[in-house]
Amino acid sequence: MSDSAHRATVAGPLPAPTTAQTATVVDPTPVPPRPVGLSALRVFPVALGTNAFGWTVDAAEAGRMLDAFRATGGDFLDTADSYADGRSESILGDWMHARRNRDSLVVATKVGRSSEHPGVGARAITAAVHDSLRRLRTDRIDLLYLHVDDPDVEFEETLLAVDELILGGAVREFAAAQHPGTRLIEARIASAQLGFTPMAAVQAPYSLVSRREYEQDLARIVRAQGLGFVPRLPLAGKFLTGRYRSRADLTPGDRRGALGRLLGRTGMQVLAAVDQVAAEIDAAPATVALAWLLSKPDVVAPVVSATAVDQVIDLTAAASVRLSRRQLTELDRASEPFA
Template sequence: MADRQLMNPELPLVLGGNTFGWTSNEEESFAVLDAFLEAGGSHVDTADQYSFWAPGNNGGESETVLGNYLAARRNRDDMFLATKVGGWDGRPGLSAENVKAAVDDSLTRLQTDYIDLYYAHYDDESQSAQQLAQTFHDLVEDRKIRHIAMSNFTPQRQAAWIAAAKEAGLTVPSAIQPNYSLAHRSDYEGPQGFGALAEQHQLAVFPYASLASGLLTGKYRKLADFEGVAREGMLEKFADQTGLALVDSLVQVADEVGAEPAGVALKWLLVKGVTAPIASARTPEQLKPLIAAPNVELSGDHIAHLDKASEAYL
């Protein structure tokens, strides 16, 4: 992507890197990345904290795998790299001192001299909007990052950062990463939600948890299916009749259009106007329905059916 645009229009999908060094070892991660790039993808999302939660991990594993991949394949120009700061105990908070140290750490692990999209991962209320705007603008000036983004901030704090940057003539954030899916609509939709903010400020939107930690792949059809899975803690809030009813409706639509449930769930997000959903794959086989999502054909009736089926998550 020579122009370093935020999204490759050929494949409006962001590959989540949270599995790298966690559920996917390095060899498996390389295979997924190869398949993603071969399919026309380019935007890969990770964070400095991935995957500190896994037994034996400390954080930084995903970035390390990605750095090894870039070094082995020598294809940095083919990839749009997004990573984050502020969510890891190893580099906590968004003070200027911490952010500058964290970006250098990430660049080292990623084996690159720039990051295309750098997120403030979680808010740090000790920092004013003006301080945040200056800290991240300085990274752009130093050519360590190309674009600024925000995740897990309230819409009000995001708006304050944008206003502060504009007032001071600093680099304005260009993207947000909200939690948005058929199983999590309330924060995004509505007059005060992230969607309204994105529209007002022309922000790119890259939703995380687009498949609700795997719920929307269609593999969880009864309560027993939730037992003993790697993401049981994340999935347990969906382990009820409401969650199962949503999956049943999703599978019904998928069967009608001849697609996988995951592809339908991601296409629903694209229909709702997001720039590109983020989704992860442990293997190239798991990647196939994600890559196919932009080409899934959903009628107005299908969209209305999914809207109705997911009303409980508004």
Template sequence: MTQVVPRAAQRTAEVAPEIVIPALEETSSPFSGAIGIQQVAAPARRHIPDTDLWVFPLALGAQRFGRTVDPRTAVDMLDRYREGGGNLIDTVDAVVAQRSEQLIGAWLRARHCRDDIVLATTVGGGSDFPGLTPANIVAGVDASLQRLGVDRLDLLFMRESAGVPVPLEESLGAIDALVQAGKVGYIAASGFSADRLIEARVLSANGLPRFRAVQSSYSLAERVPFEGSVSVSANAQGLAVFPSSPLNHGVLAGSTRGDGSIPASVASKLALHLNRRLRRIRSVVDRIATEHGVPSATIAIAWLLARRDVVAPVTGARSISELQSLMAAPRVTLTRSDMLDLDRVTL
């Protein structure tokens, strides 16, 4: 009898072409001169409460590595991120990130730096293993571990999929087994409502794993969804905050991205919206950036880092220059006047 293998499992089982990571080259680094790798005087790392994890205040989103970011550029970015003090790499258990995870795994082995890096990934939101059913959580984690070539994920974000409701107790039960098996270190919520965060806290009081962090869309251009009840619940539970989309799809960096990340229908509405509120926000961000002598993206990230409970915004870059702008943010101290001006234009 022929066994039928699910499509997702078939994709996971495919043998990827070998990824060759070039040796480190003594090339100029925008952070500290020649790549060594030799750690430079980097901004202080931030602690994720109730864990042993200390992370650089910017998570490198790597989902596009191997797709819109070619492999050689991705390796250069990983090297420079690490040399600049970066240690938090974020990916996802989805088909779009498979090449990314394979590349990251090859880079970790080539640089012998697994113990220096905090690996974070997300389960539940991808098309391969949608939703937080126990089976899909386990399959998603195992697939990521296999592609990364590691035996443990340091931080696992759980993201619920619309239309795939699962009792949270069942999901956390599956996570508990993964934690006990040593495959997952700590867990966090991604896109959870305040009510679901409270429900998770109640379940953790009964012995199930407890969230240590929360990821939510949060930026100067999109404050209200997070700063309401979600922020209150996160603060009450002592959760570290990891803002996603901190540049609002590139708008706060001075341009909308042309890499297909925004559907054409949405892009047209966004262009209309830019004529109003976002144009005013961008104008203030650009002015403050000029006063500090840094790119606008640096100011957008620096503002987030000044917010309560924020540990590390999660964002990707498409080039070394973009990465340089992002990693400069922890070194920028916004004045009280800067913060007041940004509050006025965004609230």
């Protein structure tokens, strides 16, 4: 679908965002924003991932989900130039233009994986950012992620290109995704030596069933450098929503992949602990899994994807949930095999 077709779809009239359902579940008390590392960015502690926009979610449904996200206080949006070949950015840009709410949002996008501008060389990054700005219909990206770690490109070249974009006002802050701890250290050293803007945040997998990479490698570096940590895959491919309870719930491909492995004894022990806490506080399992993440030091906002409005409400509810010490301990203990 062309950009103009998306624009016509999302700019049309949509149902009012404050539905009766939303009014009954949304806490009217504002959720305090969280800082993104040492940067000036402040965000709602749940980021809405838009990777399904333009793929399995059309522009009209995306608009309803975005309206619901805003109605619950959400302001942190996560996209990428490679999501649906840029259609995710276009849908988001058209919605912001129609709602005239760009200045009240924090928009994060990623570059490095698109078919048109692959890699993180200076020319690719610069071209990708300007194309993202056009699709997003904005003059700046609040948080730019490097979507790949390319060892064939000198890190100094990448950092210089990003710094020039920041100095020019096209980008406010930058972050890393898919980068090991050693590369974060290299980036900090290079930025300090060359006088570049330092990195503000890092994105990596982290959940109750995926703790090892962050807790054993990244956590100490995030803390030492004052980075904000933005967990991705916080629901482990919807496993922690409780959607998958047996192998019969999976597609043949999923049975051979990560979801199939999670349906073993240790994964089901975690899901049982999540279910127990969810029953105690009358919340969805996904809400509990995200609330556990939000209790961890340096976590800014998990990036969660949704395909329907009711899912958005369950996800953003985590920002208002405070789990007890006992509940957190039980979830920690159940997920220890994944630590």
